[in-house]
Amino acid sequence: MFGSQQLDRSEDEFSSPEQRALWKAKLREIQSGKNKMFLRRRNPNGGVYYVLNNGREKNIMPKHDDADLFNISGLLLNLDALDQHGVRDYSEEDEQALAQTWSDTQRRRDVRQTIRSMQHHVELSRTASRKLLNQATHPMRVMNHDLLSVALRGPGGESGMRLYEDSKVKDENGRFIVRGLTQSRLVQHHGLPAAAIRSTLEVTQTDARSTEIRQLINMGDPRKASDYMIDLRYRLGLPEHTTRDDERFLRWLSLHQSNIAFAQKDKKAMQKLEVCKALRGQMLDDTGLKRRNLVNIRRMIFQITDPGLFTTNLKGNVATEGDHELLPTTGGTDDMQNVPLMLRNAVASVLDACGDRALHYEVLTFVNNLHIRFPDKPAMAMCKYGLRLRALAGVGLLDLARQQLQRYPKGIPSIVWAHGRVVEDVGAAIGLWNAHIVKNSIVRTPASRTALLTIATGCNADGKTIYEAYHDLMLRKSHRVEVEGRLDAYMNFVELLGHLGAVRTLWYSWRVAQELQDRLNEQYRATGQPAESITDEYQIALANALQQGEPGAGDVLDSTLEACTRADLISMGGRSDVSSDGHSTLRAVWIKEMSLSEFEEWMALPLAQWLQNLNKGAFHEAR
Numbered sequence: 001m002f003g004s005q006q007l008d009r010s011e012d013e014f015s016s017p018e019q020r021a022l023w024k025a026k027l028r029e030i031q032s033g034k035n036k037m038f039l040r041r042r043n044p045n046g047g048v049y050y051v052l053n054n055g056r057e058k059n060i061m062p063k064h065d066d067a068d069l070f071n072i073s074g075l076l077l078n079l080d081a082l083d084q085h086g087v088r089d090y091s092e093e094d095e096q097a098l099a100q101t102w103s104d105t106q107r108r109r110d111v112r113q114t115i116r117s118m119q120h121h122v123e124l125s126r127t128a129s130r131k132l133l134n135q136a137t138h139p140m141r142v143m144n145h146d147l148l149s150v151a152l153r154g155p156g157g158e159s160g161m162r163l164y165e166d167s168k169v170k171d172e173n174g175r176f177i178v179r180g181l182t183q184s185r186l187v188q189h190h191g192l193p194a195a196a197i198r199s200t201l202e203v204t205q206t207d208a209r210s211t212e213i214r215q216l217i218n219m220g221d222p223r224k225a226s227d228y229m230i231d232l233r234y235r236l237g238l239p240e241h242t243t244r245d246d247e248r249f250l251r252w253l254s255l256h257q258s259n260i261a262f263a264q265k266d267k268k269a270m271q272k273l274e275v276c277k278a279l280r281g282q283m284l285d286d287t288g289l290k291r292r293n294l295v296n297i298r299r300m301i302f303q304i305t306d307p308g309l310f311t312t313n314l315k316g317n318v319a320t321e322g323d324h325e326l327l328p329t330t331g332g333t334d335d336m337q338n339v340p341l342m343l344r345n346a347v348a349s350v351l352d353a354c355g356d357r358a359l360h361y362e363v364l365t366f367v368n369n370l371h372i373r374f375p376d377k378p379a380m381a382m383c384k385y386g387l388r389l390r391a392l393a394g395v396g397l398l399d400l401a402r403q404q405l406q407r408y409p410k411g412i413p414s415i416v417w418a419h420g421r422v423v424e425d426v427g428a429a430i431g432l433w434n435a436h437i438v439k440n441s442i443v444r445t446p447a448s449r450t451a452l453l454t455i456a457t458g459c460n461a462d463g464k465t466i467y468e469a470y471h472d473l474m475l476r477k478s479h480r481v482e483v484e485g486r487l488d489a490y491m492n493f494v495e496l497l498g499h500l501g502a503v504r505t506l507w508y509s510w511r512v513a514q515e516l517q518d519r520l521n522e523q524y525r526a527t528g529q530p531a532e533s534i535t536d537e538y539q540i541a542l543a544n545a546l547q548q549g550e551p552g553a554g555d556v557l558d559s560t561l562e563a564c565t566r567a568d569l570i571s572m573g574g575r576s577d578v579s580s581d582g583h584s585t586l587r588a589v590w591i592k593e594m595s596l597s598e599f600e601e602w603m604a605l606p607l608a609q610w611l612q613n614l615n616k617g618a619f620h621e622a623r
Contacts (some may be wrong), residue, residue: 128150360394427489
């Protein structure tokens with residue numbers, strides 16, 4: 001086959017007649033334009049060169065004769081043309097001319113900045129999409145709630161519109177303006193849970209109470225918080241301009257939801273272990289983003305469409321007295337198959353890390369919505385009951401706390417106690433009531449204090465047990481829980497009695513606590529650990545109780561919990577509003593100056609003799 005340099009040779013260079021004849025034939029064919037293999041071309045300097053005919057001749061030719069840059073595919077280069085006419089080395093003048101052609105102007109800098117910004121947004125979007133596709137439990141997947149929230153952002157039309165003006169883009173009508181993401185605020189109480197509205201019946205009797213409860217509701221109202229739409233857009237990797245218009249943002253979210261749903265169509269269903277690992281990943285210690293973690297937990301749970309994930313494989317859901325070995329109290333491998341338990345642990349860790357009243361209100365709303373979403377799942381009873389106890393106590397809603405205990409006239413279902421963590425929730429709830437008595441003026445009123453003592457003991461002023469209360473939850477219903485866990489919760493109960501001024505009930509609780517302490521010390525001796533004492537905590541609690549008032553009159557022969565609570569309720573009902581730190585009475589001073597051994601001997605006395613010595617001790621202190 002003849003190459004380009006063979007075509008440029010003269011006739012005399014061929015020795016044989018056959019080669020000479022073939023050369024002449026090929027040359028005539030090329031010059032006539034009939035040859036299909038090579039195409040003859042002439043450069044701007046007048047030189048002739050040939051290119052392969054690859055069928056794309058029209059596409060590879062430059063559009064203009066004066067074009068500086070063009071690409072010819074399959075060009076046959078003559079490497080020996082370096083010393084020929086019109087060929088020279090690339091010089092610095094050529095470099096300067098090229099730089100002048102592509103000089104750095106403001107317009108080109110703006111273009112490059114726009115390109116970098118677009119690349120950044122594309123990378124963010126791809127990263128977020130990969131996370132959403134690879135994690136079936138990712139909390140930021142678009143839900144119907146998000147679509148509805150965006151659709152109901154504002155009243156529509158011109159009202160509630162926020163304008164954005166682009167300083168650069170203008171048209172014949174003047175400014176370039178787009179509709180803004182509206183920030184509508186609805187009337188107070190509209191859309192709030194019915195439980196929050198009912199709770200105002202008791203605590204809004206005066207203007208001061210009304211103001212405080214409204215401030216609390218406003219703190220927990222997500223409409224009063226920062227717009228979560230902005231955070232949603234960022235975590236989904238959507239461009240910033242999508243939030244400048246309600247309708248545009250809605251279309252983006254709808255498209256995002258459709259894409260994720262289509263991508264997940266052929267993937268396997270969500271598993272319990274997967275959900276439990278995701279919930280455990282949201283658990284907090286003393287640091288972290290508390291409110292964001294709670295939002296993640298809520299979104300993660302409400303994305304679950306299979307109610308079978310909220311069932312457990314635990315056997316023996318019916319608890320009986322003395323049934324210590326029914327279920328484990330701390331985590332084994334079965335816990336990672338128990339979605340309700342991991343849900344409770346995740347939310348409890350957020351509450352432990354932050355004692356914010358507004359955060360407890362959000363948990364209360366979450367639990368109420370959880371009950372509506374999964375009303376017929378017995379395995380969720382433990383999670384919902386324990387978290388609601390804590391949330392109501394954290395918010396300080398006495399009326400609803402009493403209603404929750406009164407909800408089961410035949411006793412709390414045993415499925416609630418399918419795991420010992422509920423006792424931790426009871427102890428945490430009592431600890432929150434202790435904090436309210438110190439800080440919240442509403443809880444320090446006589447009516448609130450008597451109501452709180454009834455919630456703690458379950459007994460009314462008539463000396464009757466009306467429902468299972470905190471005392472029963474820690475003792476009678478929690479036999480499967482380790483003694484140490486029950487004693488820790490019970491000491492919160494003892495502290496509450498001290499804040500309330502329940503002197504006789506403290507005398508009764510001493511016997512219960514001592515029994516738990518003796519059992520715990522037996523376990524400690526078996527393991528070689530030193531024994532612990534609760535005497536000093538009781539001494540502080542009793543001194544606080546005596547600072548709030550007198551022990552009250554009553555039948556000294558009846559030493560039951562009901563009788564002691566009745567006497568304390570009568571005594572508390574006759575007191576005026578007390579301060580958070582109480583008053584230093586003679587009895588309180590006498591108790592504080594006792595040694596621990598003397599205090600233990602005195603607390604072991606029968607009720608009548610105990611009260612008699614209490615009065616004598618105060619009399620001698622006065623002398």
